[in-house]
Amino acid sequence: MIGKNGSLLTVEGLQTHFFTEDGVVRAVDGVSLSVRPGETLGLVGESGCGKTVTALSILRLIPDPPGRIVGGAISFEGRDLMQLPEEEIRRIRGSAISMIFQEPMTSLNPVFTVGEQVAEGIRQHKKVSKREAWEQAIEVLRRVKIPDPARRAREYPHQLSGGLRQRVMIAIALALGPKLLIADEPTTALDVTIQAQILELLLALQAEMKMAVMLITHDLGVVAETANRVVVMYAGRVVEEAPVTELFDGPLHPYTQGLLESLPRLEAGEGQRHLQAIPGLVPNLLELPTGCKFAPRCPRAVEQCWPTEPELREISPGHWARCILAE
Amino acid sequence: MDALLTVKDLKKYFPVRGGIWPGERSEVRAVDGVSFEIRRGETVGLVGESGCGKSTTARLILRLLEPTNGEVHFGKTAVFLASREEMRQLRRKMQIVFQDPYSSLDPRMPVDEIVGEGLTVHRLAKGKEKTERVAELLEMVGLGREHIGRYPHEFSGGQRQRIGIARALAVGPEFLIADEPVSALDVSIQAQIINLFADLQDQLGLTYLFIAHDLRVVKHISNRVAVMYLGQIVEIAESDELYRNALHPYTQALLSAIPEIDTRSKTQRVFLEGDPPSPIQIPAGCRFHTRCPKRFDRCDREEPVLREVSPGHWVSCHLY
Numbered sequence: 001m002i003g004k005n006g007s008l009l010t011v012e013g014l015q016t017h018f019f020t021e022d023g024v025v026r027a028v029d030g031v032s033l034s035v036r037p038g039e040t041l042g043l044v045g046e047s048g049c050g051k052t053v054t055a056l057s058i059l060r061l062i063p064d065p066p067g068r069i070v071g072g073a074i075s076f077e078g079r080d081l082m083q084l085p086e087e088e089i090r091r092i093r094g095s096a097i098s099m100i101f102q103e104p105m106t107s108l109n110p111v112f113t114v115g116e117q118v119a120e121g122i123r124q125h126k127k128v129s130k131r132e133a134w135e136q137a138i139e140v141l142r143r144v145k146i147p148d149p150a151r152r153a154r155e156y157p158h159q160l161s162g163g164l165r166q167r168v169m170i171a172i173a174l175a176l177g178p179k180l181l182i183a184d185e186p187t188t189a190l191d192v193t194i195q196a197q198i199l200e201l202l203l204a205l206q207a208e209m210k211m212a213v214m215l216i217t218h219d220l221g222v223v224a225e226t227a228n229r230v231v232v233m234y235a236g237r238v239v240e241e242a243p244v245t246e247l248f249d250g251p252l253h254p255y256t257q258g259l260l261e262s263l264p265r266l267e268a269g270e271g272q273r274h275l276q277a278i279p280g281l282v283p284n285l286l287e288l289p290t291g292c293k294f295a296p297r298c299p300r301a302v303e304q305c306w307p308t309e310p311e312l313r314e315i316s317p318g319h320w321a322r323c324i325l326a327e
Numbered sequence: 328m329d330a331l332l333t334v335k336d337l338k339k340y341f342p343v344r345g346g347i348w349p350g351e352r353s354e355v356r357a358v359d360g361v362s363f364e365i366r367r368g369e370t371v372g373l374v375g376e377s378g379c380g381k382s383t384t385a386r387l388i389l390r391l392l393e394p395t396n397g398e399v400h401f402g403k404t405a406v407f408l409a410s411r412e413e414m415r416q417l418r419r420k421m422q423i424v425f426q427d428p429y430s431s432l433d434p435r436m437p438v439d440e441i442v443g444e445g446l447t448v449h450r451l452a453k454g455k456e457k458t459e460r461v462a463e464l465l466e467m468v469g470l471g472r473e474h475i476g477r478y479p480h481e482f483s484g485g486q487r488q489r490i491g492i493a494r495a496l497a498v499g500p501e502f503l504i505a506d507e508p509v510s511a512l513d514v515s516i517q518a519q520i521i522n523l524f525a526d527l528q529d530q531l532g533l534t535y536l537f538i539a540h541d542l543r544v545v546k547h548i549s550n551r552v553a554v555m556y557l558g559q560i561v562e563i564a565e566s567d568e569l570y571r572n573a574l575h576p577y578t579q580a581l582l583s584a585i586p587e588i589d590t591r592s593k594t595q596r597v598f599l600e601g602d603p604p605s606p607i608q609i610p611a612g613c614r615f616h617t618r619c620p621k622r623f624d625r626c627d628r629e630e631p632v633l634r635e636v637s638p639g640h641w642v643s644c645h646l647y
Contacts, residue, residue: 046513147601161602191376192540193599196584200598218514221586248588262518263588264547266570273525275547277518281483297515 007034008212009058009097009180014072016050016057019065025285027053029236030072032312035180040206040213042227042244044220044259046282050236051216055182059099060089076180095125098173100166102185107169108157114168115141115153121172140171145201163194170202177209184216199226220259224248229318232256235283235293238312242319252321254298292323300325330364330400331502331534332388337361337397339383343607355606357383359558361397362633365502370528370535372549372566374542374581376603380558381538385504388536389421390414401502419449422495426507428487432479438465438490439475445498464493467530469523485516492523496531504536509544521548542585546570551639554578557606557614560633564640574642576621613645621646 016028028050035041043051056062057069060081074081076097081089093099101107109117118137122128128136134153141149144167157165166186173181183202187195203226206213217223223230223244230247232240232255240253251257261276280297289295291306298305304324312322338361340354358380365371373381386392388399390406399406401417409417425431432441443461446452452460462472468489479487488508495503505524509517521544527533539545545552546566553563554577562575573579580597599618604610610617616626625645633643 046515163602191603192542192584193376193580194602195586196596196598199586200596219586220514221588224588225586259514260588262515264518264521264543265588266543266546266582266585273529274522275518277522278515279519281485282513282516 006036008037009035010075012073014057015070016053016062016067017070018067023286026236028057031238033231033238035212035214038210038212039228040215040226042223042230043214043216044223044230045233046218048282049233051233052184055184055216059093059097094121095176096178097180098178099182100169100173100186102188105165108165110157113154113156118171118175122175125176140175144171162190163197166190166198174205178211180212182214235288237293239322246319252315252326253323254300255294329367331367332365333400335362335398337387338395339387339392340395353607356558356609357606361560363553363560363563365534365536367534368532370537370549372545372552373536373538373555374540374545374552375555376540379555381555382506385506385538389423419498420500421502422500423504423506424491424495424508427511428484428491431491432487434479437476437478441490442493442497449498464497468493484512485519488520502534506538510539510541524548542581557603557609562642568640574647575644576619577615
């Protein structure tokens with residue numbers, strides 16, 4: 001079943017706020033995005049921009065208190081996830097939508113073997129015997145290219161390298177053939193050669209399983225290589241959305257432009273000592289300006305940027321930007 | 328050329344207890360025969376994956392660790408033979424900036440004490456003069472005198488890294504080791520800090536050893552780059568030469584593993600199999616042969632040595 005305009009997942013006007021002693025932190029404040037079946041959506045932004053909170057909101061994993069989804073709608077395969085009873089959402093988590101996290105060491109249980117942990121997930125959702133679950137677990141471990149899976153299944157997380165642990169996490173996430181995988185910085189803790197292996201594996205499995213992926217990352221290179229479409233977030237908002245090639249060839253929002261320009265380039269020769277840095281600091285969510293949230297750091301800001309926040313506008317088909325100057 | 332720092336056959340083995348039999352000992356060969364030099368005013372980048380020995384090398388150079396073997400010369404001083412007094416002098420000239428700006432600053436100390444501590448320890452300034460000097464240092468790294476008296480938690484990650492840099496500069500060093508100084512920072516802030524390092528080098532004539540796992544950053548800032556694998560340097564060259572003409576299969580794999588921003592120019596990726604071996608059980612022969620896509624029969628028997636294959640370009644591989 002597919003929701004409106006062919007999307008698998010639609011998030012509309014999502015607002016997730018945290019009620020802290022210092023005030024209300026509007027971590028996600030009006031985020032809309034959609035994921036189509038089989039595609040990879042890249043969700044990019046710096047720390048605190050709300051990308052992880054968006055993902056956790058989709059799975060209704062926001063710790064309450066202090067957090068709460070205060071507005072918006074999330075629909076998956078046409079069903080409203082916000083209205084589902086807890087039991088139903090638990091059934092969806094791990095089976096139809098699953099998630100992998102940045103740090104595989106802390107997301108695995110140290111006192112169970114990795115085979116047990118994969119099998120456990122299978123038994124939560126499917127009526128199979130322990131033995132069948134174990135056999136399926138080994139098969140999943142083989143699918144994520146863990147060498148000698150029958151032996152590895154009996155090992156504990158600490159006996160595995162970081163790369164293998166992340167493969168186990170992927171195995172757990174994919175064991176039930178989800179339609180959507182949310183991967184939150186899945187390679188950030190890994191070395192670059194291992195990162196390349198894991199991304200390659202994710203892309204291969206995605207094609208094989210015809211699964212959609214929402215890839216959350218701060219690494220623009222990772223996005224450029226894996227995503228079909230990209231959503232850029234800043235201060236709890238979407239500031240730009242575009243097909244991947246368009247975003248990198250013609251970024252419209254000054255923040256996206258700044259991010260791309262601030263990266264050192266490998267192909268650049270010597271001579272340019274300075275990078276184009278974005279001035280200022282990553283914004284404090286408790287002290288956001290009323291108008292455009294990026295205005296204080298924006299090199300192109302004009303008077304009209306300050307009084308009211310610009311709308312996210314479709315500048316060309318499929319390319320959206322939240323900037324009054326974009327055309 | 329005028330070498331400011333010379334590292335010769337540096338080794339550091341850490342003993343580990345292990346094995347089945349009581350008393351059985353083995354060792355982690357974290358740094359296993361590293362040699363290179365850094366010229367005055369130059370930036371040398373040191374890259375490699377976690378556990379390759381980059382940070383241990385840095386700590387040995389500063390004699391924060393005692394070596395198992397090898398020599399380090401700073402100017403004319405043999406670092407490992409230096410007396411207490413000579414070491415005190417050396418510590419003024421060689422400073423380090425750490426990766427994590429959150430854990431490397433004492434949370435109970437206000438910024439001026441953090442930055443000014445070295446001035447007191449080395450009796451360089453006190454009282455009003457010290458306050459003035461601290462204010463100057465803060466301005467030099469892009470902070471202001473209004474930050475005096477504030478505590479680390481009041482600053483963002485990028486600002487804390489600026490404080491760490493100001494602290495390192497306080498005693499007037501000639502040589503600065505930056506150990507992953509930007510890897511904990513957001514992309515937009517990384518560029519600011521990299522620019523700061525470049526400006527300070529121009530202003531103060533500093534010499535850098537810049538350690539990072541991000542090859543883009545290292546390429547940008549370094550004149551020469553050394554690539555480490557399992558405790559050894561496998562390739563070293565001028566940074567442009569290394570990126571244009573990488574010779575060692577490990578360097579080639581590292582370079583090709585960097586995700587490309589340009590979505591059209593996909594270069595052929597060299598995938599490495601498996602994980603780096605443990606530095607407790609270093610493979611015989613070339614230590615990279617277990618993962619090398621170009622290995623041949625010589626590689627698991629004979630250990631290659633670092634040789635100069637074209638002027639200034641050194642590689643440790645049987646292919647050359």
